Amino acid sequence: MSTERVVNDGIDTAEATRDLMGAERQALEHHDTELEIAPTTAAAVPLKRRGSRGGIANWGPPVAVAVLIVGLWYFVGSVVLEPSKSYLLPPPHEVFAVYFNPKVAPDMYEALWNTAVVALGGLFIAIVLGIVWAVAMNQAKWIERSLYPYAVILQTIPILALVPLIGFWFGFDFAARVIVAILIALFPMVSNTLFGLQSVDAAQRELFTLQRSSRWIVLKKLQFPAALPAIFAGMRISAGLAVVGAIVGDFFFQRGTPGIGALISKYQARLNAEPLFAAIILASLFGVVVFWFFGWFGKRVVGKWYDFA
């Protein structure tokens, strides 16, 4: 535990390298003393992180920008816009009040929940499919050659063009929305996982070859762990995209339980500015939270040995 703390304590790299030799000698002479570990550790680790000390330096600037945006919002709404057009930009506190309005808020939260189920369900399926797809391609060059072009096509076809077809096949309900989320979120999982699996160092692989390890063991003990940082980076991108996919799905497939996207299009049609803003902000916050969660999750899993940005 204490070593982790040492790692995070910013000591500059030049100093670290200067101390390196000394550390080596220390390691030679006192390798059984627990006390020697900390200085050696601090000296030996290349330190790349910055601003990890927390506090005001970290969250101060974004909060300042948020205050600025809210200020600008008030300014435009009350000073720039003519009173007859002020409905285009309702003041922030009125938008905020919507979240506590018993007539509107419960519907909105329920819709967000429905969208969340679609997004996370789609994301989960995309993660599983993407990893399986990439692992399959990694097993043989001919599989990669056969399947990779389709991963790229998946990325390049405009999903909106497929939307009518998806509705045609799967109905205009929950299933169709999940499929949109999967289609949008799948490619980053495939490409990141494949990249991660292939990033293994040749000598590390030979280390396993020399022990006559099976393909499965190499995948399990070498390639998959080595790919984890890339997989988590892919998950974070896919998570954001799955939310986008779910909301796009909401717009087009409004049968069954409505999602937040359906509410947004309803409020827009009725010129209901305050709930419209509230719903948009809610949907955005959800996207941010999902993105942030996967960043946090990735850092938790691989942060100890990899600088997960």
Add this chain to the structure above:
Amino acid sequence: MAMTDSELATTSTLLDFQNVQLTYPNGTIALSGVDLTVKRGEFVTVVGPSGCGKSTLLRIASGLESSSEGISTVNTKRVGYVFQDATLLPWRNVRANVELLAELQWETQAVRREKAQKAIDLVGLTGFEKHLPRQLSGGMRMRTSLARSLTLDPELFLFDEPFGALDEITREYLNDELLKLFVEQQFAGLFITHSVSEAVYLSTKVMVMSGRPGRIVDTFDVPFPMPRDPDIRYTGEFAALVGEVSHALREGHGA
């Protein structure tokens, strides 16, 4: 390649290359007519310029590549291989990295633990078991890599320029540690380097290789007794031998 146990007991030649040649499909001759033996208690170093094919010797000896002509025989199953880089798995701490090879040989947890601890103690990393590779210096990473190979209890130890990336002082320390291990463990060593003084200091025999095609151009027996006194490096005899080897190297290189 491998011999039966009874044969093993009677032979002391652990590695035997006879007229080994390696020609790549594009016609490039990487190795040409290499004869080389390493016996138990011998530490043979091959020194040569980069790209002369000296690492290829190790790759053939370990089975990572096979020769196109000639006979290469390895008379043991216990072969250690230390790569140019430490090749540690960054997500495993020192102990788990050292346990890896035993793990790949399906040893039980208890056996793995015991072998790893013994090797960690041998290379002087006691107390660092829970450190991750990123928390270690280059020299300590190399020790970890060395410890990992030691868990195989190798009879034949192959080293592919393991200390090439380290600074001079660390390298000298690790040379001494390696010699200590050699004296204690009594393996047969085949060491690849491009440093002449390292070659002379470590070995019982130095072979000079030249490139294109890779071939052995000269062999020197190193007369200094084991275990070696670090100060031997500053004696006249040592300097004279280093001079001879360097000379052979330069001649073979055609410079």
